[in-house]
Amino acid sequence: MTRKLQESGLTKAQLRVVYAQILRSRRLDERMLQLQRTGKTSFHTSGQGQEIGQAGMAMAFEPGKDYYLPYYRDMTAFMLFGITAKEILMDSFGRYDGPSGHGLQMPNHYAAKRVKAVSQSSTVASQYPVATGIAYGAKLENSDRVTLVTTGDGSTGEGEFHEALNFAGVAKLPVVFVIENNGYAISTPHNEEYAAKSLALRGQGYGIPGVDVDGLDFTATYLAFKEAVTRARKGDGATLINLHVLRMQDHTSDDNQRIYRSKAELAEVKAADPLKTITQQVLDEGIYTQAELADLEKQLKKDINVATDQAEAAPLPDLSVLSQNVFAPVDKESGIYGNN
Structure with a gap:
């Protein structure tokens, strides 16, 4: 049974912010799919079905202090770390003022210096070893800063995943490793990905606690991450969280999941949409009224329309910055790299 939102210990004001951001992320995701389908943008990776788990995860960290290495479905968490809809859209349109790469980065490769969010490579799991390096730096500095790194379940078969966990376990690094487990590695279902009963068990082999968490339950997710962050800040080392979520849309805008997922399965996923669950929760627990939700929907539609227009009108990168970063x-005098 899904736990009440108020059991999280967050205030009503905080829960209102969380829900508004979840809904904003869903509506923005829908807009970005529309933009891609109409040819205005090139590519999109949807996070629909993973918003509640990402919100619970993000709320356990301190944006601006903790480092965050997201993967390509992490729009909800990225926005809770402080990124706006307009900035997300500028990255999607490839505009110079986009925070993730000044128009030179692939869409959905989230990064922003001001919130200490570091871009992934398109090579899945490559952010995991980078996260251990950042966490090792925090340990050498005697800092209580924690590093958050996410990836999908398909990435857990990559060598970088295991190398990162091994080093973090040996060095007791302040890092929270997350598998956003939606049951598919593109078109490969979980039973063909791994034989383990749970991916959380992989932490044990490296001396790291592994936890299975229901990513459709906001409170359960938030409390699990809060515990993992507390452990890391105290110097007790890393945690591996296997966060169970849903993938409601195609793997990417270039995919067609109806080829490999049955109508019955997709109907079940649609019926289990966690946005429906948390919307009912905010009403039942008095966090929002029905009238307030209607007003919120209207305001979000207006905001996203404005953000879309502004992002589309923003300047493209000039060819002179093609090799920037x-x-x-x-x-010029010494010929040595990095002196400028």
Whole structure:
């Protein structure tokens, strides 16, 4: 049974912010799919079905202090770390003012220096070893800063995943490893991905606690991450969280999941949409009224329309910046990299 939102210990004001951001993320995701289908943007990776788990995860961290290495479905969490709808859209349109790469990065490869969010590579799981390096730096500095890194279940078969967990376990690093487990590695179902009963068990082999968490339950997710963050800040090391979520849309806008998922399965996923559950919860627990929800929907539609227009009108990157942040600068006199 899904736990009450008020059991999380968050205030009503905080829960209102959480729900508004979840709904904003869903409506923005829908808009971005529309933009891609009409040819205005090139590509989109949907996070629909994973919003509640990401919200519970993000609320356990301190944006601006803790480092965050997201993967390509993490729009909800990224926004809770402080990124706006307009910024998300500028990245999708490839505009220079987009925070993730000034128009030079692939869409959905989230990053922003001001919130300490570090971009992933398109090579899945490559962010995991980077996260251990950042966490190792925090340990060397005697900082209580925690690093959050996420990936999908398909990435757990990559060597980088295991190398990162091994080093973090040995060094007792302040990092929270997350598998956003939606049951599919593109078109490969979980029973063909791994034989383990649970991916959380993989932490044990590296001396790291592994936890299975229902990512459709906001309170259960938030409390599990809060415990993991507390452990890391105290110096007790890493945690691996296997966060069970749903993938409601195609793997990407270039995919067609109806080829490999049955109508019955997709109907079950649609019926289990966690947005429906949390919407009923905010009404039942008096966090929002029905009238307030209607007003929120209207305001979000207006905001996303404005953000879309502004992002589309923003300037594209000039060819002169094509190699910006790709090659290290060279001092003209010494010929040494990195002196500028």
